[in-house]
Amino acid sequence: MPTSVANRFLLLYGSQTGQAKAIAEEIAEKAGDQNLHADIHCLSLTEKKFFIEREKCVVIITSTTGDGEPPDTALKFVRRLRKKTLPDDYLSHLNYALLGLGDSNYTNFCNCGKSLDKRLQDLGAKRFYDSGWADDAVGLEVAVEPWLDGLWSALKRFLKLPGAEHGGGDADAIMTENKEMINGDSRLNGSTVIENGNKSRSADTQSVHSISNTIPVLTKDLTNGNNQNNLNNSNSAESSVPVCDINQSDCNNSSSHLEQTSSSEKHTDLLVKTLNGTKDNKSNESSMEEKTEASVKVSLPPLSESTLTVPLLPPPFLKIEYNQEQSIDVCDLPRQNDYDFPSAATPVTMATVSDIKTLTSDTAVKKAIFVELDITGSGINYQPGDAISIICPNDTNEVETLLDRLGVLEQIDSCLKILVIEITKKRNASIPKFVSEVSTLRHIFTTCVDIREPPKKALLRVLVEYTSDDAEKRRLQELCSKQGNEDYARFIREPSLSILDILNNFSSCLPPVDRLIEHLPRLQPRPYSVCCSPLTSPGKISFVFNVVETTAECGRTYFRKGVCTGWLEGMSHSAKRDKQVQDTTEKEIVQGIKQLEVSDIKIPIFGRTNQSFHLPDDVTVPVILIGPGTGVAPFIGYLDHRGSQQEAQAETQFGETWLFYGCRHKDRDYIFREKIEHHVSTATLSNLLVSFSRDEQSADAPRYVQDNLRSHGAEIVSLIEEKGAIVYVCGDAKNMAKDVNQAFIDIFSQCKGISSDEARKLVMKLRLHRQYKEDVWT
Incomplete structure (x- = not known):
């Protein structure tokens, strides 16, 4: 129910995978610093926690899923507003701001947000701030950050609150504030000044303005080892990850392997050589002279000489306590803490792999693998055109290498407890809902958090604080700054650098493991289209996939396969070995005895919500x-x-x-x-x-x-x-x-x-x- 608080606004989000929710939560957290009160709710709680027809001021953040459909959590809200019986002035009292999230690789870009925007206006609602459209194809932050910057002033103007012109709002206000600081005015609402990587002034909000870093920081230390042999790019075109220019400094010598400093030798085959410290001093000097290209580690003017606008350091809010004496069986832990999976239409079931085989020849550019699952008794019903989601783990070697790089490999299987720091400055701090309070590092990093997703800018900002080398610190500041948006997209997002890649590229960075748990996203299930019919394969469900392979280049420091496709391919190798053994056994047994099963492997799956990609009910329709x-x-x-x-x-x-x-x-x-x-x-x-x-x-x-x-x-x-x-x-x-x-x-x-x-x-x-x-x- 709306309250009479003058600075209150309703904040709603419709999220499928958590991005819209995260943005809404960021708005809610920053609202207090702007003397605003955000009443935040999921759109699914319509008519329970809020009634849109009774509201005066609302901010909506919504994603788009499927073929331009609303996220599952927004369906009820959208259906209510679509009712043809609603009068044209139904929402004439409502004023709103809307941010839509989408991906321009899909035809119906931001369709849910755009349709909702139009419907609100059809019902008489009025915008108090222009709607924004964020594109995941180029990076949501490109549109989200400026939209959020302008939101505060727009809210204050509409609510007639003081400070509407200087609330961390539109671009003009920001420019004015910067000028005032240059002239010595301290009237900047929540900022931090960074001088050559050192914080000299701080306040409370996460919009940070630096006005004095104009000295280039390119040094020999930042270019060591980058002048390697030219990359053989012959297979790069088939990779699912964009390939960088062949002259780019980090796109070199993808076949060399990392010299491990780890105490465990079994990781040496996982990573390629780091780009720092692999050449003698003479080579380093030569490399510095020849360096002309920017990379994830190296920036060039004008960015290297620019004033930076970087986020404030997100406050820490979690801590880990180890109990070496307590034992824990992680098999007893609920999968991702029993937190609901997006798009799940059925409970999770363990399906038996009844068949797995390669469909392509050994010389094919991409390997396609067929998997058949026995779902007898699972309760999963499907139609041709439906999809299932596979709950997959991160690669074991990659997890161990990451934890070794973080210096916590010895505690990988120790029982731990995650606690919220009592004196944290983070509002509404809590343990991520998909992580169990009591667990182990191996379990968390294998089954709960995504260690492949390119790190968001907030995490890069955290890494700055734990980086000892000044040149590396400056480069991380650039990559998380507004001025470094293009470099962030080019060198982190487009080549899909992982958190391990970042740590390998910035060797002096050593963050605490609990800070990564605060910021790493949830490990999401992978959807696959069904390639069978219940009429011809009762009790079975099958799918096919290409094995995704990504080379070590463009800042990527180790060869990798897709999280799920690599895991499933490993099962095919295991099944093939089992079959070879069985074939040998079959020659020795009497004809007529039932052939042994190919595999006893079980994998967790669930049915996805209906996407309407089905055959027409009328069989006469072509x-x-x-x-x-x-x-x-x-x-x-x-x-x-x-x-x-x-x-x-x-x-x-x-x-x-x-x-x-x-x-x-x-x-x-x-x-x-x-x-x-x-x-x-x-x-x-x-x-x-x-x-x-x-x-x-x-x-x-x-x-x-x-x-x-x-x-x-x-x-x-x-x-x-x-x-x-x-x-x-x-x-x-x-x-x-x-x-x-x-x-x-x-x-x-x-x-x-x-x-x-x-x-x-x-x-x-x-x-x-x-x-x-x-x-x-x-």
Whole structure:
């Protein structure tokens, strides 16, 4: 219920993976420093903790999930506002500010936020501050930070509070404040001055203004060992992580291994050589002379000579107490402290791996692995097109190497208790909900926190305090500063540096392990599309994935595989060894005895909330399936399902089914080929259009799925407009999905004789009417 407090505003968030919630909590924490009171609630608590129709001032932070859908926590709130019975002036008393989070790799960028923004205005609500759209494809902070800067002044102006013009608000106010400080005025609302990496003045908020660091800090120490052999970049194009320029200083000698200073020799194969301290002094001097490129460790003017605006140091709020005498069985600990998983539609179940095999040849660029799980008795029900989430651990060697780097390897299995510091300055401090209060470091860093996610700026700011080398300290300040946004994106976010990469690059940095637990995000489950049908595989569920491999370059200091894909691939090696043993045993036993099971491995999974990527209930409706690579996975389930339906409904005339499939090489990575050709032979699949992008072929041969789409444009338009065909696209969002979307625009433009803008609107209309559906990922 709203209160009469003059400085109060309602703060709402709709979060799927926790980012919108984290931003809202940051706003709530900073509000007190601005003499404001934030009444914060999740959107799921509508009509329980708040009533939007009774509010005067509200700030909303919401993400977008799926194919432009609201996050699960916002569904109820959005549905309430969508009611057609609501009058046009229903929210005429409401004033709001809205920040939407999204990813421009997906077509419906920030769709939930934009739809909500429009609906609020349709119901009479008014903006007191411009809506913001943050793009995870380039880094949320690029839009979030300036939006938050301006929010405080906007709130104070609307609430008619003092200090509206100097509340850490818009850019003009910030510029004015900086000028005042240069002239010796101390009237800066919550700031810290950094001079050559040293804090000389502090206050209470997290907006920090430095005005005197104008001396370059590039030193020999910062460039030691970077002038290595040129990188062989031949396989980099296939990596899922963006590849840096070949001349970039950190993109060198990816095959060399790290000389471990660890007490444990078993980690030496995990990491590559650190870039510091690997050459003699003469080489270092030569390297300094030749250094011309910026890197994660090195900045150049103007940034290296710039005044910096860096965050205030987040206050510590957790501490760890070890109990060497107490034993603990981590197997008894609840998985991620029993904290609800996002998008979970079912409880977590342990599914038995009944089959696991490689689908591609040994010479394929990417390895595709098929996994079948026995879900008998799990309570998981699914349709073709659904997805499951796999709860995976971090790599064991990587965890041990990180904890060794932090100097706590000896305590890795000791029982510990996490406590909130009694005198912490952090408001509403608490232990992360996904971490058990009593645990071990191994358990926390293996199963609870994400050690691969590029560190956020707040964590980099913390690392500054535990870095002894002045040049390294300055560089970390740059990377977490507003002036260093481009460097942060280029050298940390784009190459996906992990916390271990950061520590390896900044050798003098040694933070306490409890500070990492404060800031590392939750280790999220990984979703995979189902590639089977319950009609043909009762009690089973299967999926396929590419093994993600990332080389040691561009600041990445060790070779790695995907967190989940690498873990699952390890199971395939184990299953293969088991099968070899069983095959030997089978030769010695009497024919007719049941073959041994491939594996007794069990993995934790749960069913995901419905994403509506399903076949139409009306089997007479044609479907157009577009899925190159492993994007074909859900369509294998579609074909199996349709084949079974056709057998059971022989009298029914089914709609046409078209499949556009593509891969690199016909003889290396044409996955599910036998099954696809079987569906062609049984007429389940009406039309199969396959393209091979890397095979030698005639110049006019289609190389990509969009080439085949354009070649059959007239037929596709006819299927969609005359027979109501539904288009399904599955695969890579960053490139393939955008190319396919453009192909449809081109097809409609050409076949209907309309402009590209008109064709684009037509395709968007198909999306809105659920006639063009996507299941894509980055």
